[in-house]
Amino acid sequence: MTRRLALRRGGTPVAVPYERKGGRIVLDLGDRRFEAEVKREGFWFRVRSGESATRCAVARGRRQIWVSCEGRTYVLDEDRPEVAAEGAASTDEIRAPMTGRVVQVAAEKGASVREGDLLVTIEAMKMEFRVTAPEDGVVSEVRCGAGERVELGDLLVTLEPEA
Amino acid sequence: MSPARADYAVGKPFRKVLVANRGEIAVRVCRTLREMGIPSVTVTSDADRRAPHARAGDESVAIGPAPAAESYLNASAILDAARRTGAEAIHPGYGFLSENAAFAAECRAAGIVFIGPAPESMERLGDKSAARRTAASLGVPLVPGAEEVPSVERAVTEAERVGFPVMLKASGGGGGRGMRVVASASEMKPAYETARREAASAFGNDRLLLEKYVHPARHVEVQILADGRDALALGERECSLQRRHQKLIEESPSAAVGSKTRAAMEDAAVTLAKAAKYAGVMTAEFLMGADGSFYFLEVNTRLQVEHPVTEMRSGLDLVRAQILIAAGRTVGDAPPPLRGHAIEARLCAEDAYHGFLPQTGTILALAWHEEEGVRVDSGIAQGQTLSPYYDSLLAKLIAHGRDREDARRKLLRALRGTALLGVVTNQSFLIDLLEDDSFVKAETFTHTVESREWRVPETIPDAALAALAAFSSEPRAQGGAEEDTDRYSPWQRLGAWGRS
Numbered sequence: 001m002t003r004r005l006a007l008r009r010g011g012t013p014v015a016v017p018y019e020r021k022g023g024r025i026v027l028d029l030g031d032r033r034f035e036a037e038v039k040r041e042g043f044w045f046r047v048r049s050g051e052s053a054t055r056c057a058v059a060r061g062r063r064q065i066w067v068s069c070e071g072r073t074y075v076l077d078e079d080r081p082e083v084a085a086e087g088a089a090s091t092d093e094i095r096a097p098m099t100g101r102v103v104q105v106a107a108e109k110g111a112s113v114r115e116g117d118l119l120v121t122i123e124a125m126k127m128e129f130r131v132t133a134p135e136d137g138v139v140s141e142v143r144c145g146a147g148e149r150v151e152l153g154d155l156l157v158t159l160e161p162e163a
Numbered sequence: 164m165s166p167a168r169a170d171y172a173v174g175k176p177f178r179k180v181l182v183a184n185r186g187e188i189a190v191r192v193c194r195t196l197r198e199m200g201i202p203s204v205t206v207t208s209d210a211d212r213r214a215p216h217a218r219a220g221d222e223s224v225a226i227g228p229a230p231a232a233e234s235y236l237n238a239s240a241i242l243d244a245a246r247r248t249g250a251e252a253i254h255p256g257y258g259f260l261s262e263n264a265a266f267a268a269e270c271r272a273a274g275i276v277f278i279g280p281a282p283e284s285m286e287r288l289g290d291k292s293a294a295r296r297t298a299a300s301l302g303v304p305l306v307p308g309a310e311e312v313p314s315v316e317r318a319v320t321e322a323e324r325v326g327f328p329v330m331l332k333a334s335g336g337g338g339g340r341g342m343r344v345v346a347s348a349s350e351m352k353p354a355y356e357t358a359r360r361e362a363a364s365a366f367g368n369d370r371l372l373l374e375k376y377v378h379p380a381r382h383v384e385v386q387i388l389a390d391g392r393d394a395l396a397l398g399e400r401e402c403s404l405q406r407r408h409q410k411l412i413e414e415s416p417s418a419a420v421g422s423k424t425r426a427a428m429e430d431a432a433v434t435l436a437k438a439a440k441y442a443g444v445m446t447a448e449f450l451m452g453a454d455g456s457f458y459f460l461e462v463n464t465r466l467q468v469e470h471p472v473t474e475m476r477s478g479l480d481l482v483r484a485q486i487l488i489a490a491g492r493t494v495g496d497a498p499p500p501l502r503g504h505a506i507e508a509r510l511c512a513e514d515a516y517h518g519f520l521p522q523t524g525t526i527l528a529l530a531w532h533e534e535e536g537v538r539v540d541s542g543i544a545q546g547q548t549l550s551p552y553y554d555s556l557l558a559k560l561i562a563h564g565r566d567r568e569d570a571r572r573k574l575l576r577a578l579r580g581t582a583l584l585g586v587v588t589n590q591s592f593l594i595d596l597l598e599d600d601s602f603v604k605a606e607t608f609t610h611t612v613e614s615r616e617w618r619v620p621e622t623i624p625d626a627a628l629a630a631l632a633a634f635s636s637e638p639r640a641q642g643g644a645e646e647d648t649d650r651y652s653p654w655q656r657l658g659a660w661g662r663s
Contacts, residue, residue: 014623047629066585
């Protein structure tokens, strides 16, 4: 399953798609891929890719995720549900605003929707979050199903402008 | 025989010593006391109750509220703590009360040994105006200037006499606080007022002096070990890489100091120490022009932050030497041989890429690099919350190598192997400095740091992204190193949601 980093650095999204297979991480960096064995030891992550090996420290603070590699530290904001929802408004990719369980999929492939129409309902910690269409359009893809777990930032539905 | 030699067999010079400081230096002084078998007492402000130095000694006494003026600068509270715990001596560290002659005199009056020079020596050398008079009378070269500038008008007159640009400095202390470069008469008033305020709050004394601003210049200082009669020079340290007159990188020897200049500088420093009948560790600071000429700047009548650089080269423990000298030992007449090259980097909680703004926060993860020839003097611990009340210095990383390049590479490895998460520090910037051409070529001047633009590393390395991906795809419950969080925040509760 392809996941995506839901982070930003200084307001710029760090939304790198990646796959995890056991201890193996494959990053999709657009023009290239980065494959590495990643092994955790406390807050250190040993990263081995081909001939090169290093280690990075990662920790989550109150509002940010910190990662340090080779003595340089990068501070990243976690994409908040409200930020993600805003982000979704400008694109046709509707992503999960939070981690949770899909309780209902209202969107149907090929169906026309109006701005504000319910697409997906996600539940987490007894809170329901209604993911609605940011604009009028046609549902071109449904990427989630009722009962499935989704991660923050996972693609749920894609919309296309009405023809 | 030198009292500082490791093989010097002595009984305990004091039954108990109180360390009147905080942070890395308090921890470091406690280490030597422990090695000497001397019980130690630390003091803490309310903000430092859980700081590492509170646990570094054998006992700890709370001395007052967070502001330094009410705690670490509170002489009566510190003397009271010494009396109550039965400490026979007080080690002042650096900063705070370390250069306060009145405090040294109070200690003496209370029958407690101040581990540092006699108040008379401090008055003669520690006060910058007095030190300049002493230096001038001994033929030590001085930067032209004025010892007293009691008003803005007087400062302008004196500046016009020696020629702009000039520097305003606090008469009563070092470390860069209370210092301002003034380029023209119109800038004098605001600079004068700021310098005075800083001097008053940092040293409790708002008197200023004025000097011609030598440019470009290197900062070179000589370490002295003296017993009131004899004085030994332990070579120089170059500390040119500074920001806002606060040192960032220090090294010994200086690549720019030739043997003739070194001998002349050491001679000047020894002359100053002997003239003041100085007992303890002392540093004479010089400004060195591009042509190798040097001018006496000031004397620091205390242990320097960068003293480990000299310790790494000489094999001496300067804190141990201070304690033994305070107990009446002599220094002998032969300085130890100095070996190899040592470089220190100061790790500070400040955003070097954005105006060196001081940073606070909670340390989420902390790991140091371990290697032969690498020393870390730290005053921080994982889980600690840094308060905004004190200096931003967190730790010093010092590397000793057979030559400058060996030490530089070792220090780079130490910095790259260090992880400190949760608080923005200058770690990445220190790497920039050590990797920079100017440092590699030893073309370092006091303006080098501030005359350049240093940019935040733009790209997050692939390995860091992979680590983030691995971290993000783990169940949060095993996220490790989590800060105390607001348990009522819905987003935090989301964070606690288990993932498969």
